[in-house]
Amino acid sequence: MSDCIFCKIIKGDIPSTKVFENDQVVAFLDISQVTKGHTLVIPKVHKENVFELTPEIAKEIFAVVPEISRAIKQEFNPIGLNLINNNGEAAGQSVFHYHMHIIPRYGEGDGFG
Ligand code: 5GP
Ligand code: ZN
Numbered sequence: 001m002s003d004c005i006f007c008k009i010i011k012g013d014i015p016s017t018k019v020f021e022n023d024q025v026v027a028f029l030d031i032s033q034v035t036k037g038h039t040l041v042i043p044k045v046h047k048e049n050v051f052e053l054t055p056e057i058a059k060e061i062f063a064v065v066p067e068i069s070r071a072i073k074q075e076f077n078p079i080g081l082n083l084i085n086n087n088g089e090a091a092g093q094s095v096f097h098y099h100m101h102i103i104p105r106y107g108e109g110d111g112f113g
Contacts, residue, residue: 024045
């Protein structure tokens with residue numbers, strides 16, 4: 001989709017710090033990190049949110065989340081990690097290209113939750 005920020009990130013038209021990429025999926029650091037290492041995992045195809053996901057795309061996302069989570073653990077040493085996915089404006093979605101938030105947690109006062 002031409003006016004989608006995340007499609008532009010996939011194409012490289014908007015810069016991002018990519019932490020993972022394969023043929024189906026890209027992961028990059030959130031521009032406004034709620035905690036250190038806050039990462040977004042997105043499909044390369046434009047799907048608005050979970051209501052549009054196919055089983056294949058859902059599989060492709062979840063196939064890489066454990067590996068990316070372990071890489072974040074290695075790099076930032078969090079003591080926990082939230083996987084969060086907002087679907088629809090009423091649920092807090094602000095970018096309408098499906099994304100899974102990986103939010104590393106560092107204990108009380110880490111700024112999230
Ligand atoms: P949502 O509120 O839709 O669940 O999450 C959207 C996320 O995208 C937010 O955490 C926001 O900081 C992030 N975001 C918005 N625009 C950009 C951008 O241009 N680059 C990056 N890396 N993240 C972005
Ligand atoms: Zn898009």
